[in-house]
Amino acid sequence: MATLDLKQIRKTYRNAETETLKGIDISIESGEFLILVGPSGCGKSTLMNTIAGLENINSGEIVIDGRDVAQVEPKDRDIAMVFQSYALYPNMTVRGNIAFGLKIRKMPQDEIDAEVNRVAEMLQIDELLDRKPSQLSGGQRQRVAMGRALARRPKLYLFDEPLSNLDAKLRVEMRHQIKRLHQQLNTTIVYVTHDQIEAMTLADRIAVMKDGELQQLGTPKEIYNSPNNMFVAGFMGSPSMNFIKTMVDLDANDNPVINVTSGEGEQYSIALPHSMREQDGKQVVIGLRPEHISEKLDDDSQISTKLDLKLEVLEPTGPDTIAMVKVNDQEVACRLSPEFDAHVGQVAPLHFDLSKAVFFDAETENRIEFA
Template structure:
């Protein structure tokens, strides 16, 4: 296990107009599982490659256990990496692939055999040791790639979108496998993905990136419930947070409110937290997760506002139904119970749980502190 500190990491490619990485600062504790997440082209894989030493940085420090390794060769950084493409040697058996790194380090054969058997048993691939990669399924190949990394027992593990080539069912199974391994081994892991479900389920902390910049670093709960801005709020969650643009007014009692309009142009008044009184006359954006717009809320904790909404589209998922409605001419997702007897086109009374709402400045798109 090791600590990792990324200090003002910058990366500019030759002949490029813009920086790919723009001063990334992240500190990772020993044994922590950090996930880098963001859309394609945000710089997360580039950042991963700079940690591994596969790409040079333009400036900054990469500190592993107190040692700056930014100028150290990849082989001397004591890092193991699991690639998206598995990168197995096709002419070697599973045993040979797992043992390869150990042989390079001239480990005694007896220790190599013991380590291969340990890793194979842990990953439940001991019955595959004499097969070649061409005889394995995608999930089995991924476990072999993980086994090769685990056998080295390095200070730091890097996973670069390791599950993206697997089908949906296998991705779920491999997520469970990786989670169990981390709990057993308490290893330090940096994991890159564009899949926000992987990020939410696996990470101790999540680093959300956009255009080479770190947008937010926090626990899955913090990222989900208290996003720094509309980008983070919209990127994390499935379905993602819905945004309702509106203007703050004061009612006859000098309380802050907004007026929202349903698909059939009915007006509804929604009360806001007292702290938003200072936004009187300003445009804001209300962010609500689908589970915070539903047919029934826990009345003890919810601050509920009843709104009649036309259900334009219903998407049954099994445990719930995702309904799409229009609020202020914007499409909004709601999460309904499968027992709620409604059809597409119905107008139904739904409740906004304003205690869970997140508010953003309509201009800067940054979260308003309330």
């Protein structure tokens, strides 16, 4: 286990007009599972490669257990990396692939055998030790790649989109495997993915990146419930958060409200939390997760408004049904109970739980903070 501190990491490729990494600061505790997430081209894989030493940084510090390794060769950083492509030696058996790094370090053969058997049993691939990679499925190859990394017992493990080549069922199985391994070994892991479901289910903390900048660093619960800005709010969650752009007004009793229009032209006035009074006359964006718009009223909700809205699209998923409606000429996703007898074209009474809403500045797209 090891701590990792990334201090003002900057990276610019030759002839590039803009920085790829723009002053990244992240501190990772020993035994922590950190996930770097973001869209393609956001810099997450580049950041991973700089930690591994596969790419140089222009400035900053990469500190592992108090030692700056930014100028240290990759082989001397005591890091193991699991790649998207598995990177197995095709001419070696599973046993040979797992043992390769240990042989390079000139460990005694009996210790190598014991370590290979330990890792193979942990990953449930002990019956595959004498097979070649070409004889394995994608999930089995990925476990072999993980076994090769685990056998080295390094200070830090790096996973670069390890599940992206697997089908949906295998991805779920491998997520469980990786989660279980981390709980057993309590190792320090940095994991790159573009899949926000992987990020939410695996991470102790998530670092959301965009255009080479860190947008937010926090627990999955913090990222999901209290996003720093509209990018983070829209990126995390499936379906993503609904954004309703509107104007804040005060009603006859000086209470903050918004006025919205349904797809059928019906006008509604929706009460807002009292703290929104200071936004009177300003354009804001209300962020609501689909589960906070439903046919059922949350018993804990203190601010809820019922709107009669036409169900325009229905997507049954099993545990719930995603319905699309229109508010202020914008498509809004709702999460309905599977027991609710819904059909396309039906006008249904839906409760908007404003106590769970997140409010954003319409210009900056940053979350509005309340005292």
